[in-house]
Amino acid sequence: MDLSLGFIVKKWLGSLLMPLNISLFFLLLSFYFGITKRPYRAAATLVPALAILLVTSNPWWVNQQLLENERVLKAPSQLVDSFDFVVVLGGGHISDPMLSPTEQLSRSSFARITKGIELSLVNPQSRLIVSGYGGSDPNSNAELMEKVARQANIPPANIITIPKAKDTEQEAAVIATYIGQRPTALVTSATHMKRALQHFNKYSSNISPVPTDYLGKEVQGEQRLYEFLPDARFIHRYDALWHEKLGIWWQKIRTYFS
Numbered sequence: 001m002d003l004s005l006g007f008i009v010k011k012w013l014g015s016l017l018m019p020l021n022i023s024l025f026f027l028l029l030s031f032y033f034g035i036t037k038r039p040y041r042a043a044a045t046l047v048p049a050l051a052i053l054l055v056t057s058n059p060w061w062v063n064q065q066l067l068e069n070e071r072v073l074k075a076p077s078q079l080v081d082s083f084d085f086v087v088v089l090g091g092g093h094i095s096d097p098m099l100s101p102t103e104q105l106s107r108s109s110f111a112r113i114t115k116g117i118e119l120s121l122v123n124p125q126s127r128l129i130v131s132g133y134g135g136s137d138p139n140s141n142a143e144l145m146e147k148v149a150r151q152a153n154i155p156p157a158n159i160i161t162i163p164k165a166k167d168t169e170q171e172a173a174v175i176a177t178y179i180g181q182r183p184t185a186l187v188t189s190a191t192h193m194k195r196a197l198q199h200f201n202k203y204s205s206n207i208s209p210v211p212t213d214y215l216g217k218e219v220q221g222e223q224r225l226y227e228f229l230p231d232a233r234f235i236h237r238y239d240a241l242w243h244e245k246l247g248i249w250w251q252k253i254r255t256y257f258s
Contacts, residue, residue, distance in 0.1 A: 023050075023053050058228070059231050062238045063216050071216070073193050073194065079210075080122070087116075088128065090112075093132075102148050107213070108213045109144075112188060113145040116130070126158070129175055129179075130145040131175065133164065173203070181205065185208050187212060191241050
């Protein structure tokens with residue numbers, strides 16, 4: 001597995017800077033100050049740990065943050081038949097030979113390839129480009145999504161697989177060699193779309209965003225009081241949004257120093 005030092009460092013930093021890990025770091029500090037009998041420092045580090053956990057697990061607050069970020073780019077009201085390429089970015093998977101390809105895909109990967117298949121069926125003249133790295137997994141995300149697309153009767157000759165691009169930046173660079181300036185639909189999760197477009201717009205001015213896999217929902221009807229209680233599912237949803245914020249900041253830092 002060919003991984004550069006910079007790529008490994010980026011992944012480690014990205015994981016360590018997630019809200020749950022930051023909260024655990026403060027909790028460990030608080031525990032240390034507690035057993036060393038420094039109560040004021042213990043309290044000072046306990047407060048941010050609890051604050052992060054309470055805020056990022058609050059359903060109402062997390063949902064509002066997701067709505068503000070995911071709805072910046074509007075999804076098309078209808079799927080049109082004007083694309084030469086449909087690009088579906090990878091979103092993770094776990095290979096398990098006991099499960100079907102669709103069951104091995106993560107939630108985001110499944111949502112993305114489903115939308116990509118819909119677009120491909122509306123645009124039968126288009127080529128479907130699926131990408132996604134495998135990491136330490138024996139199969140790449142792109143290969144699994146190709147299998148799902150073929151099961152949906154997308155002709156194999158219409159599918160281009162990009163299995164070795166490790167992140168969105170590399171995906172954009174490789175895929176640009178195929179699409180050029182031809183009309184292209186870009187399919188990825190709504191939280192990821194803003195950052196993905198920044199990379200793809202470097203190479204093409206003919207990219208149409210088609211976001212999917214929305215995590216924030218416009219709640220219809222009155223919410224019950226218990227729905228405002230902390231919920232671990234919303235920590236996971238906020239992680240996805242925070243990951244994208246870190247990615248955008250990382251891009252800005254690299255651009256500044258380059």
